[in-house]
Amino acid sequence: MPTVNPADWSWVLGIPVLVPFAAAALALLLARHHTAQRVVALIALVVVQVDAVFIAYLSMSGPLTLDVGGWSAPVGITLVADRLSALMLVVSVFVTLCVLIYSFTQDPSMGRKLPVAVFQPTFLILSAGVSNAFLTGDLFNLYVGFEILLVASFVLITLGSSRERIRSGTVYVVVSVVSSAIFLTALAMVYAAVGTVNMAQIAIRMNSIDPATAQLIEVMLLVAFGVKAAVFPLSAWLPDSYPTAPAPVTAVFAGLLTKVGIYAIIRTQSTIFADAGLNKALMVVALATMVIGILGAVAQDDIKRLLSxxxxxxxxxxxxxxxxxxxxxxxxxxxxxxxxxxVQTALFLVSGLMEQVGGSTSLTKLGSLLKVWPFLAVVYLIPALNLAGVPPMSGFLGKVGLIQASAQVGSPLDWTLIAGGLITSLLTLYALLRAWNMAFWQSSTEEITERATVPWTMTFATVLLVAASVLLAVLAGPIYRYAHGGAVELREQEPYISAVLPEAERGTGQSHEEPNPGVDETPVVPPLGTPSASAPTVTATTPAAAAPTTGGER
Known part of the structure; x- marks a missing residue:
């Protein structure tokens, strides 16, 4: 546990949002000085990365809050960092930093020599939007975060103004606007039903409204977030939009934008709708997303579309x-x-290296890259095996955790999902190894005989992410325990509510688990033992939380 008082450091929650915005403004002023722009962007993200790690450290004592402008919840906007949001913040900023380094020697205009002075500022605004979405404790502010992402994403995806990029950018914007309209409608329904958009207060009041109304709101939010997360059948837009963007843009989109949607689903389903009855529907959609998505990947002969x-x-x-x-x-x-x-960001960065060396992302045009650059073959293979879930990598650990959690419940749907997950993993391995064979091993009609010059920043950023994916497996024990603590906070609800709302505003929010303060068990990494259904004690310090409870049953 931190030895410092987290309440004294609540101001650090504003840094991941404010610093990128300020740096973006400065970068715009330096539009004629591209090197200075890069330095400003790099310094800003390094500062945010250090701050994010410190926030994750502080969150070990319980959710940390910051009332923006001094207006306390539920009147004002509150930034909240519990273990879930802190972990997402650390990982997202690290990925953004690596992609920024990767982009230093890229030409986002696709060889058209167009001015791209807006790239660095827009990239920083994108980072601020992601951080805002992860840290907000307010549904309307989450909507604002999504809109910041939408504006920045459209600029980035259409850089170069080629026909393909304008078309894909238009599709992306139309889909995102429809999703935002659904989200805004759901927000209006939430406010009409419970009189607030603060998530902690919604969690308290949601049990008092008509169950049918609550379920309708839940469905509306799930559809809005499902579009942004590219959940089947709301995912058709993604494979046609992402591959046309520059490699750094595609990588950061793949790594972060869909995960903001997933984060929103995790947050709302756990904090607001913990007792709702749509879990089985979510599992059916999860199964369809896994299987249909990977069947689409198997049929692709372009590495970017395959990865999409x-x-x-x-x-x-x-x-x-x-x-x-x-x-x-x-x-x-x-x-x-x-x-x-x-891992997904690393694979998209590797695909950018493959395009730099081979001049194409088509697997039928690439060939014999193993002879040209053996190191690239290894750099591709590590995250590919990780994504497929080959032991002892982090993908394997996460999938085993899912299998064990479903096996503990043991319903027919759970066992069906286990089978679907195994089939998807095998097909992922097949698709990625087939791509490796075509690009690195087999010859092609346009076989490459010598390696093109690859800027060192691209190689360095890619290797850094691949190394991080390996480190994630090495440090799986403490990271998994940290994630377990976050899951406990989500299921208990009380630490989050107590941290966000003043005493007078808490009402009688119900915990969704039976109290058992005496339990203090530490989970193990899935392959080394069965994860405990009991939860360790988690204490919120900002403000003091009520007695902890335990969770583990649906």
Whole structure:
């Protein structure tokens, strides 16, 4: 536990949002000085990364809150960092930093020599939007975070103004606007039903409204977030939108934007709708997302499109953990989300290196890259095996956690999901190894005989992410325990509510688990033992929380 008083450091929650915005403004002023822009962006994200790690450290004592402008909840906007949001923040900022380094020597205009002075500022605004979405304790502020992402994403996805990019950007914006309209409608319904958009207060009041109304609101939010997370059948837009963007943009989109949607699902399903009856529906959707997504990947002969379909497929694994609804299911979902952000981004950066060397992302045009650059073959293979879930990598650990959580429940649907997860993992391995064979081993009609020059920043950033994916497996024990603590906080609800709302505003919010303060068990990493359904004691310090409870049953 931290030895410092977290309440004294609540101001650090504003840094991940304010610093990128300020740096973006400064970068715009330096539009004619591209090197200065890069330095400003790099310094800003390094500062945010250090701050995010410190926030994660502070959150070990319980949720940390900051009332923006001094207006306390539920009147004002509150930023909240519990273990879930802190872990997502650390991983997302690290990935953003790596992609920024990767982009330093890229030409986002696709060789058209167009001015791209807006790239660094827009990238920083994107980072601020992601951080805002992870830290907010207010549904309307979450909507604002999504809109910041939408504006920044459209600028980034259309850089270069080619026909393909304008088309894909238009599709992306139309789909996102429809999703935002659904979200805004759901927000209006929430306010009409419970008179607030503060998530902690919604959690208290949701049990007092008509169950049919509550379920309608839940469905509306799930549809809005499902579009942003590319959950089947709301995922058709993604494989056509992401591959046309520049490699750094595609990588950060794949790693972060869909995960913001998944985070919103985890947050609302756990904090607001913990007792709702849509878990089985979520599990069915998770199964369809996994299987249909990976079947699409198997049929692709372009590496970026293949990775886009695997991105859709593995969103299903995260949704699976949410649908299980237990502490162990949520733990596995949180861990798998962190793992997937790093691994999927690494694979898209590798695909950018392959395009740099081979001049194409088509697997039928690439060939014999193993002879040209053996190191690239290894750099591709490590995250590919990790995504497929080959032991002892982090993908394997997350999937075993999901399997164990479902096996503990043991319903027919749980066993069906276990079978679907295994089939999806095998097909993922097949699709990625087939791509490796075509690009690195087999010859092609346009065989490459010598390696093109690859800027060192691209190689360095890619290797850094691949190394992080390996480190995630090495440190799986403490990271999994941290995720378990986050799952406990989500299921208990009381630590989050107590941290956000003043005493007078808490009312009589009900915990969804039976109290058992005496339990203090530490989970083990899934392959080394069965994760405990009991929860360790978690104490909120900002403000003091009520007695902890335990969770684990749906």
């Amino acid at each position: 379909f695997t991105l859709v497929s593995h969103i299903g694994f995260m949704l699976w953990g949410v649908g299980i609804g237990t502490v162990d299911g949520l733990t596995a979902a949180i861990f798998y989300t962190a793992h997937h952000i790093i």
